[in-house]
Amino acid sequence: MFSKFRLIPALVALAFLISSCGSNAPKEARFIPKDASAVLVVDPKNMEEKLEKSGISMDTLINRLFKRNGMDTTEKSMFQSIKDSAGMDWTNKVFLFALQNGNANTGKSTAVNLIMGLKSGSDFEAFLKRQSGLGTKQVEKEKDYSFLVTSSESMIAWDDHNVIGTFYQNEVKPYYDTVAMKFVVPEKGNTDSAMRAEVKRYFTQKKDASLASVDAFSKMFKTNADGYAFASTNSYLNVLSAMPLQLPKLEELVKDNYMAATLSFEEGKIVATTTTFTNPFVSNLLKRYAGPTVNLSLLEHYPSENINMIMMASFNPAIFGGILKELEVEGVVNSFMDKTGFSAQDLYKTLKGDIAVVVSDLGMPGKEIGVKNDSTISVSRNPIGKMIFIAPVGDTASFAKIMTKAVELGYFSKQGNTYKISSKIPSLGLYMHADEKNLIVASDSLTYLQYVSNKSKAVVGNDALNLFKGKSTVAYFDIANTIKGFMNSTGSNYQNSMSSAKNILKDVIATTDNFEDGAIKGKMEIRLNNEKQNSLATLTGLFTDIAVDMRMAAKKESEQSMFPAGVPAIIRTN
Template sequence: MFSKFRLIPALVAMAFLISSCGSNAPKEARFIPKDASAVLIVDPKNMEDKLEKSGISMDTLINHLFKRNAMDTTERSMFQSIKDSAGMDWSNKVFLFALQNGNANTGKSTAVNLIMGLKSGSEFEAFLKRQPSLGTKKIQKEKDYTYLVTSPESMIAWDDKNVIGTFYQNEVKPYYDTVAMKFVVPEKGNSDSAMRAEVNKYFTQKKDASLASVDAFSKMFKTNADGYAFASTNSYLNVLSAMPLQLPKLEELVKDNYMAATLSFEEGKIVATTTTFTNPFVSNLLKKYAGPTVNLSLLEHYPSENINMIMMASFNPAIFGGILKELEVEGLVNSFMDKTGFSAQDLYKTLKGDIAVVVSDLGMPGKEIGVKNDSTISVSRKPIGKMIFTAPVGDTASFAKIMNKAVELGYFSKQGNTYKISSKIPSLGLYMQADDKNLIMASDSLTYAQYVSNKSKAVVGNDALNLFKGKSTVAYFDITNTIKGFMNSTGSNYQNSMSSAKNILKDVIATTDNFEDGAVKGKMEIRLNNEKQNSLATLTGLFTDIAVDMRMAAKKESEQSMFPSGVPAIIRTN
């Protein structure tokens, strides 16, 4: 059981279900190296309280977690054993973090770790010793912790207050031997030894080597939330060292940028807030090349009342030149581009810095039925919908220089001041046209004509538009109507889940602000149709339907593999 960590989902679920009040101080941060690529945290107590206030008991959720059959009875018994007699402290936050070492050229190792609280390390050890699945595996002790290697790629380590479950993979990459003229696969290192060394680091590292020393990580816990996420660009430094071309100051650009996020289940919506803390190098660039806010006029005349998705961004194109200058590679890039007849500056000056993508009327057309030789056949269908990508032109001289070069190469044709994609070039089914004012791609020529006529009026709720105003990027996704468009085309396996999702989920709105006070802030709302009930309680119904559909699909797949011609009626009826 523990050799495969099969109960980790159950452990996380239990942390959601049963817990008592606990401190917000992230003492577990001392275990997490500061170069961890990602950290996810959940606060089970907050979630439990919200469910209880909505009238959902723990017993009800546990009953939904397990089916009534022999296999689930066994696993439920183990679940209860872990809950009651494994020495676990369910008041603690649950931490999941990942690290990567090495690089793509020489091979890399990946460690994924789960941290949970303990009331008693000795009680947890006694629980492990009672598990027959561990067989003769030996529990070993170090100065600061005790551990058990459960497989060549997994182990459990604990002290008196915390337990860490680790999954470890060590990958090697073939290289080309120029003497032997063949690819060679290096011998895989001792994963067991490397895994033990990795876990030893968690328990013995000093504070300044851990996330406990990173202010951005600690500050995020000042906000009371149900979940947290943290990411760092420091994990990419190993990749930079393996690049064949070492760019000056690239490490200054990448290192010590952090993203901290909180997640809260509120009445009628799930709210996530993000704060990206940038290093001085990046901060100076963002200050110097501050961008405008999204141009909502690009959306105004979109020709549809059934918008499924919107993505908009606004930026100062000169920031690309600023990055090249600060990295001291502008001359190098321009030397590569000499033969093209234009410079890097011509490229980034081409567009004004406003971009909008709108998708609408998504769905699956009705079945086309044809009759041939007295037999009915169903013709395959493809999704339908409309789309516009629009980007206003910036410097007209730079734009003309690049587009005229594209005409010379046969990619576009030119009629007056208008450029159209060449019939010789595959257009992926898109219609594209550009002039000295706009570059526009459309799903078809009719949608393009309707959009540029400025006679249509896009239908977007004022509540969403108000959230778009003053933002540097926005994204919108209408969940209800998108699911409705595909409801009858997904087959029968997940119809309950699709119907439940359509009735529960409304839309998603995500926005980011421009750089201010040393950070870039963002917000995402997943809005639900039931605005009065807490969103976590509302979602339990969706999760239940998904679980039922998954079990039914698995049962159907099992029956089909056992009886390819169909389940005999006598078995089905009995």
């Protein structure tokens, strides 16, 4: 008797093990081919629950989106009809995925697909038949699904549980006929039959041909989130096969690298996490040439209290040499570069591996008004701001070789131990100073002098700086201050949206770690000014203003089209 009870813990442990090892991929994964280049997933149920906790129902949200549009109820009525009587299952995740076949030399096809859940396939079919816009188009049947071709480049297919909407494009590339001595544009293939075959593949493919068999895709759904994203490098293999020069191990470098990301609406911020899974070839390179972390001292003395954007990266330059060696092309590259006077090694050893870009004080100056030949008035404004790009020098001998060659070619001039942009080369208004310590490009000479004086102090929040520490790459963007700098200087139709965005959105911080445990992990936070409310609920106000502004802009454009073009004294903003 007791021996039977002793088996219970073992059986429970076994059941737990089986369940934990099982696939976490949603059932819709069986429709998505393994060679899909990108997949986006949204969980409407999760998002609806978060809105309801904040006191916002779906009906309230729909009414907000269509507010100030009482004269036109057609779109709102259609929206409600799809929501309530099309047989849709809004508790299911929504999938958007894209595929590309062919290559740049022979032409390529692109398919963009949307998968949604159904409560009833028959209700969905009845809904389609009620739509006058589909005219006389007929529903066709296959063994496992029904479908309706809505145009030469789009169709809808469904079974009892899912519907897939497909947009399909077939591109052809002209080729040169050496006999006729002219370019020839090939005839397009039968797009309709190709599109039907592509959709049939989704419904009939085996599991091992779909993303349901890819562990990196399945593991992504272990995390409860509001949205997911997945990308694969396998879609580039077709492009590689068409390259005129076939590198020995390039396919090993490219294939089976995956990026999985989750997105969640939290209180006061939107959080996205990314994990990049690399194949053994890439993993070995990243282990062997592990990089340092960002050098925050490059940011410390930036001369501004109004920073708009920061981008920093730190890496081991020797990884470029490692890639050339592993691809077995180092000798080919060096022989190609013999005439330059330096080697590939000189090229990547030039920089230390720390890079920083800082942009600040963005805005618009006053108006510059001019009269064009057609008597119309032109109002032009060019953005202003400050910028520093800095990259510390690595091997000074290699740097001297590269810069000496650049001076010979007329790109730079040498003054003592420093290099500057040659007067023969348009500098785009930028100022450059390079020496044996740093390569610095600035928006102007004053910004450069203020930066190198080390007397200024960049104003960056400690919360952001703490997130930067120990990372291999960082990015920062001050949304509110940037919008503020441009908001009142344009005649945009989206002033309400811009004002809402300025009041709602604060900034964006993104970071990535160095390679560890077989993956590269990253994180991005979009921070909002209201730290107490769920970010999705807060954003509904912005969505509402964008929807209203879009409708008002469309109405304004429609009214303007009633007047003849070329009316004198029309003010145009460039």
